[in-house]
Amino acid sequence: MSTTPEAILALLTERIRSTVNEDWIQDFEIGLETRFNDDLELESIEFVKIADAIQAHYGNQLGIIAWLSGKSIHELIGLSVGDLVDYIHGALQPQAA
Amino acid sequence: MxxxxxxxxxxxxxxxxxxxxxxxxxxxxxxxxxxxxxxxxxxxxxxxxxxxxxxxxxxxxxxxxxxxxxxxxxxxxxxxxxxxxxxxxxxxxxxxxxxxxxxxxxxxxxxxxxxxxAPSLLGAGSPEVLSDYIDSHLAAVAGLGGRRKERLRQRLTALFFETSLVQDVLRxxxxxxxxxxxxxxxxxxxxxxxxxxxxxxxxxxxxxxxxxxxxxxxxxxxxxxxxxxxxxxxxxxxxxxxxxxxxxxxxx
CATH class of the missing domain: 3.40.50.1820 (Alpha/Beta hydrolase fold, catalytic domain)
Known part of the structure; x- marks a missing residue:
């Protein structure tokens, strides 16, 4: 399973689109600078669903404790897509091939 | 979950x-x-x-x-x-x-x-009053605007006026x-x-x-x-x- 920042961004983008699931998001350009709060106006429950989908995708490779713990949902929604990519990348434990 | x-x-x-x-x-x-x-x-x-x-x-x-x-x-x-x-x-x-x-x-x-x-639910006696309340309180407190506020409005309007919620809470x-x-x-x-x-x-x-x-x-x-x-x-x-x-x- 690829854990490069590019692969994480692609996964995240796909999850954002499928979770929001409205017409506008399908054509909306999502990049590292995109902000969940200001640009996507994501609802807190949508962020939870995206986080859960990412966790499910990476399974035990991703320590959810490491990347979400203790942060309020408002702090998380205040992140950019790039911030979240970095968090996920940092929390992914390298596994032997 | x-x-x-x-x-x-x-x-x-x-x-x-x-x-x-x-x-x-x-x-x-x-x-x-x-x-x-x-x-x-x-x-x-x-x-x-x-x-x-x-x-x-x-x-x-x-x-x-x-x-x-x-x-x-x-x-x-x-x-x-x-x-x-x-x-x-x-x-x-x-x-x-x-x-x-x-x-x-x-x-x-x-x-x-x-x-x-119940009083706060009854206070939202009509979709218009609820809508004002969302603008003045809920959305303001949570810092919501635009899309999220509209979705909250839709959800709460449906919850308050299309379900038995208010009657259930009154009981x-x-x-x-x-x-x-x-x-x-x-x-x-x-x-x-x-x-x-x-x-x-x-x-x-x-x-x-x-x-x-x-x-x-x-x-x-x-x-x-x-x-x-x-x-x-x-x-x-x-x-x-x-x-x-x-x-x-x-x-x-």
Whole structure:
């Protein structure tokens, strides 16, 4: 399973689109600078669903404790897509091939 | 949603603007280092469907049991944490089947709801009044604009005016005193010092034989208003040593 920042961004983008699931998001350009709060106006429950989908995708490779713990949902929604990519990348434990 | 492994904790959110996000990152994630934490969107909330009826405590406690059964936990005692309406559901579940509840945490439980909750629901007497309230209070407090405010408006309008919610809450009396006095489940009552519901906390503390009341310096929305203090109380009462998250590199 690829854990490069590019692969994480692609996964995240796909999850954002499928979770929001409205017409506008399908054509909306999502990049590292995109902000969940200001640009996507994501609802807190949508962020939870995206986080859960990412966790499910990476399974035990991703320590959810490491990347979400203790942060309020408002702090998380205040992140950019790039911030979240970095968090996920940092929390992914390298596994032997 | 189930996070982590260990002795199970089920967490219930409050009415109207609550959903799994109430507990998810600030509480459920850290607790899941040592416990299995279960979250769900209660009926009519978050990603759950909006049924026309069934917002009474019996139906909602049935939902809770269905979730536990889904995760194969229906036959053992679990810790149950609830905020506001979620706390009333948790308490109702404990009174119906005390053997299925290991410990109970009631966060600003507004008992009786017909007194503490109904006025604010009735205050939103029409979709227009509700809409104004969302603009002036809810959205302002949560810093919502645009798309999120519209979605909240749609959801609450449907919940308030297309379901039996308001009628169900109007019928929600206090739990019978004798039943409360007989409930031996260890219970933590966490209330906001400035919450309109604090009298309910004092009443429950008086009646429940195995309860402790903790007042925090906040209002009703304790999970959002006093996250550090509430988390400390939960970890203390549920005997979960605090876990410090591994330090991550700061985002560049």
């Amino acid at each position: 189930s996070l982590g492994q260990g002795a199970p904790v089920l967490m219930l959110h409050g009415l109207a603007n609550g959903n799994m996000a109430t507990w998810f990152s600030g509480y459920a994630s850290p607790l899941s280092a040592q416990r299995q934490v279960l979250l769900y969107d209660q009926r009519g909330h978050g990603g759950s469907t909006l049924p026309k009826r069934g917002f009474d405590l019996d139906s909602q406690a049935d939902d809770l049991v269905a979730v536990l059964d889904h995760y194969g936990l229906g036959q053992r005692p679990v810790d149950v944490v609830g905020h506001s309406m979620g706390a009333l559901v948790a308490l109702h579940h404990a009174l119906r089947t005390p053997s299925k509840v290991r410990r109970l945490v009631l966060v600003d439980a507004p008992m009786p709801a017909r007194e503490f909750v 929600m009396d206090a739990e019978p005193e004798a039943a409360l006095q007989a409930l031996q489940v260890p219970t933590l009552l966490v209330y906001g010092r400035h919450s309109p519901c604090v009298a309910a906390g004092r009443q429950l503390a008086r009646l429940l034989p195995n309860a402790q009341l903790v007042l925090l310096d906040c209002g009703h929305y304790i999970p959002e208003e006093a996250p550090a203090a509430l988390r400390t109380q939960l970890e203390r009462f549920l005997e979960v040593p605090q876990v410090v998250a591994p330090q991550l590199a700061e985002a560049a």
